[in-house]
Amino acid sequence: MTMPAKPFTSVWTREPRGRRGQGLNRDQIVRAALELLDAEGIDALSMRKLGARLGAGATSLYWHVANKDELLELAMDEVYREVRSPVGASWRETAGSVAWGLRGAILAHPWCVGLIGVLPSIGPNALVMSDRLVRACKEAGFQGIDIDFAVGAVIAYTLGAAVPEAAWRGLLNRAGESPCEAQKEMLPAIEGVAAGYPDLLERYKDYTAGGLDPLVARQIAFDYGLVALLDGLDARLPGAGPGMTTDTARDADRDTGRDTDSDAERPVPGTGRR
């Protein structure tokens, strides 16, 4: 039997319903969802509450949106909309600006931390973000698949930095007090847990003792890693001087106990290309 070739639909491939223009429509639902999410977090978003907020029955929403996940996909894309970037800037400026913008957007909508990377991000706004990065890298001189690599690296770093930071902020805020106070308050707990790791503990104490606003500290940390990454990518640009190029721990899983049968966890040998 030949496969019926299922078409792989998504929210973005289906037209929004509701062309009669009265009553509910998709945009207004998404807007209300965002309000709720921003105000009360992801646990507060239920179809019933959302319906009530719109003066509608909970199940009415299902006419406009296939299910809750689709609704969240739509909401996520609105987050990506906030990522602006300058036009006509250098590739480093563009990349940095997208990175900072993405970080800012995530921090401004902390409910998205559990969704990022989990829901597919192929909405229009996510696409314009990607497109900007792709174009910047292309103009910079990256070629072929290296463009994807560079774009992917910048996005990966940014997501990986912003998501835990957003969650961490949530923790600090829940305590009520100022971030700085809260951080000091959980020191005894950390001390108990991290006993036996003197280096680690020293780092934590250093970090908190400086009196530096933790929020600012994270900014500096983010910048540090971002600059390092961009430097490293720059060096990979054709025409750049011979960037320092060691290959990364190619024997990474020689001593990881896992049985990586034929799956792809295994680092490819001889990388560190260009």
Place this chain on the structure above:
Amino acid sequence: MTMPAKPFTSVWTREPRGRRGQGLNRDQIVRAALELLDAEGIDALSMRKLGARLGAGATSLYWHVANKDELLELAMDEVYREVRSPVGASWRETAGSVAWGLRGAILAHPWCVGLIGVLPSIGPNALVMSDRLVRACKEAGFQGIDIDFAVGAVIAYTLGAAVPEAAWRGLLNRAGESPCEAQKEMLPAIEGVAAGYPDLLERYKDYTAGGLDPLVARQIAFDYGLVALLDGLDARLPGAGPGMTTDTARDADRDTGRDTDSDAERPVPGTGRR
């Protein structure tokens, strides 16, 4: 009224209960949870199902574990346990090895994608991972807070790369067929959605048309970014030649429309230090 100074407890600060040694205990619960999670994914983990699997009532679990989130924290830490790294290696080897190991662990337990960075990661195994990285960076020559920056950057990049990849693999697998087939299958959808972004589309076609196994492609991509990041960090080591040091888009939110009142989204000026 003086604050009662709430102690900030967590799973890791409380002794596991069940010292009588009979019936349930925390370890065995966590093990069963991991089995369930690995076998059927995160949606399949309910307290009732887990209880049944252990031949116990659902609510019995609550004697050993405060709530489901704590249980997931415990499970997550078991994932970090799988991250091994060589001893006595260079800092690059250690960093690379931790990065590959962390990626591998996440890909091996895709149920954790929605948890990473969301649940606090201060379990013992997460700590040994951090500690290894900290020590490596310290021995490499990083000093003071730069150690945290370097460690944070490597982890951020790795998480940000691995989480979406794990989710993406889940998508491909759900389709049933080989990843390569599945990727081609969703091309028409992508084409429809990404019309208007020729550069983006070209990239996607390039990416799929090469005939390269998508899993391997992601490996190479991961390595590319990792090497770039490590190169960039290397250049920041005291004593390294004058690494290229531009500051990243410091005007990132000049033109982001957001009103960043006094919050910390705003990039600090004049970074790109060292």
Place this chain on the structure above:
DNA sequence: AGTCAACTCGCACACTGTTCGAGGAGAAGA
């Protein structure tokens, strides 16, 4: 034998996402 802590668990509560089918409302055609 009695006591007390450690532990288990059924019941119940307040919710959740989603399906289904009955119905209303407005436009289009007769």
Place this chain on the structure above:
DNA sequence: TCTTCTCCTCGAACAGTGTGCGAGTTGACT
């Protein structure tokens, strides 16, 4: 105007969910 048909809404119901509570059981120690 009446009918028909499509679009759209929504109440009821289902099959779950995490978890608080209080009664009950078990086993070791006095």
